[in-house]
Amino acid sequence: MLHDPKRYTVTAALPYTNGPIHIGHLAGVYVPSDIYSRFLRLQGKDVAFICGSDEHGVAISMKAKKEGITPQEVIDKYHAIIKQSFADFGISFDNYSRTSAKIHHDTASEFFKKLYDKGDFIEEVTEQLYDAEAGQFLADRFVIGTCPKCGNDEAYGDQCERCGSTLNATDLINPRSAISGSKPVIKETKHWFLPLDRYDAFLREWILEGHKNDWKPNVYGQVRSW
Structure with missing residues (x-):
């Protein structure tokens, strides 16, 4: 019998299927989360260590266009x-899946439809x-141009990788299409937006009080800025 029947759900960043993983991926997220999952199992905890391939990233479409193959061929490979x-x-x-799986599509759609039916989105x-x-x-990643802050001619539409803006x-x-x-x-x-200001009180308590001491300083600072 388990001493603590509570299930621990552990996950790690889903790798984009536009290339193989490297040692930095393993050291950064997968080995630490694997160690933690094994530690919990050794204590007799009920653990679900879940991850999967992210097959919906813009980088995948860019890779497919560059190689002259379909996105499906890229993600399957x-x-x-x-x-x-x-x-x-x-x-x-315990489960390594992929975001193209039917259960992922069904679950994601269920979340969206529930929020939409409740009128939580702004159109x-x-x-x-x-x-x-x-x-x-x-x-954003399909747009390349000059960064207005540092002058980098190869900045992306979401971030300049030279100055970090x-x-x-x-x-x-001078933007151009990639x-x-x-x-x-x-x-x-037309887009749908989820107005997070409606949940300001909850988010402030959860972030500022709940995770001030157990998140990395850069992560805490970034989330706090939002």
């Missing part, structure tokens, strides 16, 4: 490589960069 790498290193996941029309040549809107794609000077290389235009598009 690297999901198999990543899963085998974890097995070879002895990472003891707004915003302006987004559009590649007329490729015929699609451009996610967080950016919006429309902030970039798909076609053409200059994008601005078009209107």
Whole structure:
């Protein structure tokens, strides 16, 4: 009989299936979480150590376009490589899945529909960069341009990796599409937003009081700034 019937759910960052994992991935998240899961199991705890391949990242689409293959071919290839790498290193996941699985789609849809039916979303029309040549809107990583803060000519639409500044794609000077290389235009598009200010009191208590002493200083500082 378990001394503590409470289940511990442990997870780690889901690796993008646009390339193999490397030693930095293992050292940063998977080995520490595996150690913690093993520690709990040795204490007789009920542990579910869960992870999976993230197959919905923009980097995957970019990899597919660069290699001239389909996104499905990219994710199938690297999901198999990543899963085998974890097995070879002895990472003891109780369940390693993938975000293309039906249960993931169904569960994510259920979350979205529940929030939508409750009226928790705000619908707004915003302006987004559009590649007329490729015929699609451009996610942040599909836009490259000059950082307005440091002048880096290869800044992405979400972040400049030279100075570390967080950016919006429309902030970039002389933006260009990473798909076609053409200059994008601005078009209107509708999005759903979850207004976190409605949950300000809960978030402040949970972050400022609940995790001040057990989160890394840089993580705590970043979340607090939001």
